[in-house]
Amino acid sequence: MIGQESYAEAFRQRYGQDPSTELESVAPFLRHRSVRRYADQPINRSLIEGLVAAAQSASTSSNLQLWSIVSVQDPDNRKRILPLAANQTQVATAPWFFVFLADTHRLAHAAESAGFDPANLDLAEFYTMAVVDAALAAERMVVTAEHHGIGACYIGAMRDNPAGVTEALNLPEGVFALFGLCLGYPLEGRVGKIKPKLAQSEVWFEETYPESIDLSEYDARAAAFNLDQKIQGPPAWSTKSGERLNTERIGARADQLEWLQSIGLIRR
């Protein structure tokens, strides 16, 4: 398990208020936090096989299974990946590192070998399916890992340099590295706090989308957390998140559409 908080305590840390009822069985899911520092303790390959099986047990649009993973365990290969992941320490030190891929390559092969023209695979629809499939599989892997006391950290920085990642991992046409995933048992004393999230009323709309949005309560709660945790940057969530929309911070990811077009994903 990651963390020891009860359901009520984890709920308070998420939302800044008490839950309406006790749901202790839900507590393990609320206790999630990204884990970026790992104990010097390997994860058994048999457990990793179980995590992959859990990932493959996720639902997938029409059973098309438009995702794959590459694990990068060889130290030289990990070193090659590191600058492609913004040199983040957790990528260098994670006992296991996976790259999750949106993958239409295998389906193109299957269709062709069954005598079909895979022309429609360049529709945005198939890319969207692949992203959803990969995300569902990854998060199922993460919750299963957390159930076994393993911490996880996704790595979106894998999208900074798609050409570099494609070369390093020998990715064929129709395959795009969506994100990395670090897995490792948490280093004692280095497990972060549960992060506050938006109030449920700001994400859960009943029947129709609301006319207005009020983030002031969450901005204040997130700011208090960020200041307390000495997290760099503007403390309020709206300011911190708004800043990310600045094109300079987006960097090469601004050219993602052109890249996806060039590898045969999303042409129409």
Ligand SMILES: Cc1cc2nc3c(=O)[nH]c(=O)nc-3n(C[C@H](O)[C@H](O)[C@H](O)COP(=O)(O)O)c2cc1C
């Ligand atoms: C697709 C994705 C990419 C992410 N990329 C990174 C990353 O490159 N580096 C990092 O330290 N955390 C990364 N994160 C972790 C988020 O920052 C984290 O989930 C978020 O701040 C909420 O915090 P929590 O996971 O501790 O609840 C990523 C998360 C997701 C879902």
